[in-house]
Amino acid sequence: MNKKDIMVAIYSIAGALLFCACTQTSKNTTDSPIESEQEAVDTLHILEVGEKAVDAELFDMQGNKHRLFEAFADGRYVLLNFWTLHCGVCRKAEPELQEVYDRMKSKLEIVSINLDSISEWQGHELSKKIVWKNWNDGKRFKQGGVKSHYYDFNAAPFYVLLSPDGRILWEQTGYGPGSFLGIAEALNGPKQDNYSNPNLAIRKVKTSTNGTAISFRVYIRKGLWFNISRDSYLTANGKKYELTATDGIKLDEDVTPQVKAYTVREKFGDDINYCDFTLTFEPFDTLPTSFDFMTDDGEDEDVIVIGNVSIK
Numbered sequence: 001m002n003k004k005d006i007m008v009a010i011y012s013i014a015g016a017l018l019f020c021a022c023t024q025t026s027k028n029t030t031d032s033p034i035e036s037e038q039e040a041v042d043t044l045h046i047l048e049v050g051e052k053a054v055d056a057e058l059f060d061m062q063g064n065k066h067r068l069f070e071a072f073a074d075g076r077y078v079l080l081n082f083w084t085l086h087c088g089v090c091r092k093a094e095p096e097l098q099e100v101y102d103r104m105k106s107k108l109e110i111v112s113i114n115l116d117s118i119s120e121w122q123g124h125e126l127s128k129k130i131v132w133k134n135w136n137d138g139k140r141f142k143q144g145g146v147k148s149h150y151y152d153f154n155a156a157p158f159y160v161l162l163s164p165d166g167r168i169l170w171e172q173t174g175y176g177p178g179s180f181l182g183i184a185e186a187l188n189g190p191k192q193d194n195y196s197n198p199n200l201a202i203r204k205v206k207t208s209t210n211g212t213a214i215s216f217r218v219y220i221r222k223g224l225w226f227n228i229s230r231d232s233y234l235t236a237n238g239k240k241y242e243l244t245a246t247d248g249i250k251l252d253e254d255v256t257p258q259v260k261a262y263t264v265r266e267k268f269g270d271d272i273n274y275c276d277f278t279l280t281f282e283p284f285d286t287l288p289t290s291f292d293f294m295t296d297d298g299e300d301e302d303v304i305v306i307g308n309v310s311i312k
Contacts, residue, residue: 051167055068055069071111072166078111079100079161079162082156085116088268091266095265096180105132113147115136157175159171161183180198181272182199182201189201189204191309200306202306202309203276207283209283212234212284214279214281216278217275218275220273222273228252233294234291237284239285243281244282247278248275258273259276289311292304
């Protein structure tokens with residue numbers, strides 16, 4: 001499979017991404033970014049993180065035509081949700097999507113793009129329950145459909161987060177419980193790139209001459225655990241700042257969050273819990289505009305866990 005977001009880093013989570021897979025197809029890419037729908041079809045280019053999204057024509061449940069870029073109204077982020085009616089994992093993700101939509105609808109628009117036939121999609125009870133944008137282009141998994149701009153294998157669900165200016169920020173094959181809540185938390189916190197580890201988000205940064213205190217929240221499925229490494233550190237202005245203190249967790253020990261994130265309203269959803277904790281690092285020599293939160297991966301390489309964290 002060509003596109004799959006893999007969790008790395010400072011913390012490990014006991015769990016896995018879930019997805020429904022069918023026949024896979026090959027991928028063919030070009031070097032230049034795609035700016036138009038027709039060009040993407042002609043070159044079989046699969047859009048990558050950092051590139052601009054492609055507009056497309058889709059239909060709503062009543063048969064009305066829409067353009068994908070309508071979703072960017074009022075400067076919102078857009079989450080594309082490629083799904084099918086008979087995908088159990090897609091159903092499991094719906095309660096968390098609903099919770100995120102309720103919390104974030106002034107800042108984040110969700111566009112569910114169904115990959116079934118239009119007639120089956122329009123007649124299904126599940127389709128009628130979706131309260132955000134619920135569209136279908138009628139092309140299913142065929143080349144030239146909106147799906148073919150973003151990934152080239154037959155699987156669902158597949159998610160794409162777009163910035164307000166239409167740039168791809170994050171992609172994920174399958175559903176990882178807690179990832180949508182983590183992304184929503186990051187969008188509400190200081191500017192940051194938590195897309196390698198979407199379940200983990202920075203909520204607050206406080207700098208002083210005594211150190212830099214960072215408040216985190218992690219969301220994971222009930223009963224699972226996470227583990228924070230004592231080798232975590234910050235980098236800024238070409239320097240490394242060591243971890244000096246923790247509050248709310250013990251380092252290098254499995255932690256099972258106990259606080260319920262929300263009440264699941266559908267029988268298919270997973271219960272998700274969260275845990276808040278604070279890590280304090282050595283004070284910055286000179287206050288940077290941003291920093292990276294990193295760890296040593298144990299193989300003589302460093303891993304950015306959350307990057308480009310803004311200090312404002």
